[in-house]
Amino acid sequence: MSLNICMISDFFYPNMGGVESHLYHLSQQLIKRGHKVVIVTHAYGDRVGVRYLINGLKVYYLPLLIVYQQASLPTIFFLFPILRYIIIRERIDVVHGHQAFSSLCMEGIFHARTMGIKACFTDHSLFGFADASSILTNKVLKFTLSEIDHVICVSHTSKGNTVLRASLNPQMVSVIPNAVVANHFIPDPSKADPNKITICVVSRLVYRKGMDLLINVIPRICAQHPKVNFIIAGDGPKKIDLEQMKEKYLLHDRVQLVGGVPHSEVKNVLVRGNIFLNTSLTEAFCIGIVEAACSGLLVVSTRVGGVPEVLPNDMIIFAEPEENDLITALNKAITMIKFKEVTPAKFHDRIKNMYSWENIAERTERVYYSIMKTRRIPLIERLRRYYGCGSWAGKLFCIIAAVDYLIFLLLEFLMPRNDIEIAPNFPSEAFLRKQKSNNYY
Structure with a gap:
């Protein structure tokens, strides 16, 4: 079964780093396995709009304000209209967010769950528990992952760290490492x-x-x-x-x-x-x-x-x-x-x-297939989970989730799904066959 997958993170090429490399190579291997992959990130300089990379990997560079080390400014609700447009236009089945530092990732997962789209998250870093920055990041992470379908960590140490920070059930967290070409x-x-x-x-x-x-x-x-x-x-x-x-x-x-x-x-x-x-x-x-x-x-x-x-x-x-x-x-x-x-x-x-990206993609694919079988969480259950995030934070998160759902209903009325043009799929299979015949692999 082929899926339409949306990778979302603040960190992608032309910025350099482990998360950027992970997104690119994982996406390429998923395309080779027959899936459609689009990446949503923020603009880098004059790289704004839609770009195509090799094998038809489609990248949306959104014009967002950068605040610190390539992390975009949190907008809470203002990202929702364009993200909904992309999800509907690309017929996305799974939203896969990367990196807890990325506000774009956190917001993307949250809005996807409001739309009833399956979502998973990959954590690439370790965080503490004592300093102000870590406390705030961990609280936002707990909020975002309260109704996540599955979480992936790149090491067992990272898994233990993420489980504690977000109060997760360890059974819903998998360990899938990075790889190398x-x-x-x-x-x-x-x-x-x-x-x-x-x-x-x-x-x-x-x-x-x-x-x-x-x-x-x-x-x-x-x-x-x-x-x-x-x-x-x-x-x-x-x-x-x-x-x-x-x-x-x-x-x-x-x-x-x-x-x-x-x-x-x-x-x-x-x-x-x-x-x-x-x-x-x-x-x-x-x-x-x-x-x-x-x-x-x-x-x-x-x-x-x-x-x-x-x-x-x-x-x-x-x-x-x-x-x-x-x-x-x-x-x-x-x-x-x-x-x-x-x-x-x-x-x-x-x-x-x-270490091979083929193996990593196969294991990630199994995660996608498993979460596609999970039931859709009703709104009242989402609010109950958010309420459990803290005595005062829980109430705030419930208000944010309720407002987000009302915005979703308003967008459905103002911009009906039927009015959004479906993007044609890149002919990945034919393109890959042509590359193989030319000995590109």
Whole structure:
């Protein structure tokens, strides 16, 4: 049974990151499995309106106001008319939201449930419980997921975190990890300098990614190992601090900052290295370490979040998120590289068999089929669930849900479904057959 699926999130290309990559590759595999996929995100610069990507993947770039790190301004009700139009025009069966940080995702799921559309949610991050930002985000998440059909997390650690934050039944939460296109990350030892040991860092240069740790670690490693260099790819507010560190310790010829790179160019950075360093303070999965291992790099990473679930122990060296422990782990990794204890080709072959988007799409498809069998929740049951979200928040959520339902009825009257033109389907099957015949795969 083919389905019409709407992926919705603030985070998509041309922005770069794990969520963006996940949406794109999952959508492509679902299209290959015979489903129709459209993506709804906010506009990026002059990229506004409807765009088609390869294999007929359709993307709606909505003109929304951005408030912080590519997250759009919450509108509560103002998104509903255009989202309803898209759902009806594309004949959507399932709305699949991604990332708790995304207000567009939260609103999309909420409005879809008001329309009676099946909805699921994938959480890509870990959150705390004490600071003001986490408390607010967790309350909104609990509200949104009160009547969700199913939730997907990218690791078992992420599942436990999401279950606690949103007060979910663990049985309605599945663990489906990220994956990697192994053919895009083939080791190439000829690219690495045989006289040097190169440590690669590919990350957003922000506090959460442990950039303060990195800034303290680099000078110490360079002082201990004259033949060790660093390549750092990424952009963010901590880039200035990294530049200052280079100036202070005169490491211009040892530390290269290449800036933000497109995801298609990440492999060209990784194949130049021998060791991949991840200093994150929190991670639900970390697709970067999978890509690095697939490229044949030995991984050194902080033992945080879901990272210990990702790679076998002989492919990764763990450290606590503390400066001295990272130095110890890096020294061990440098010794292993010196004595040639790492075989890049074997790393690549193992990762290729462990993580594939074909498998991830198949497992996600099973989730879709399972939620299509669930019953539609009546309005009174929706209000009861919202009421249980808190003594004062529950009442507020009930009012929001009731107003949203009244807006839905008004839209049905002002813009009848029959007046909305149904979008023709992209001839995906014929297009895929043509690509295969031309040996594109």
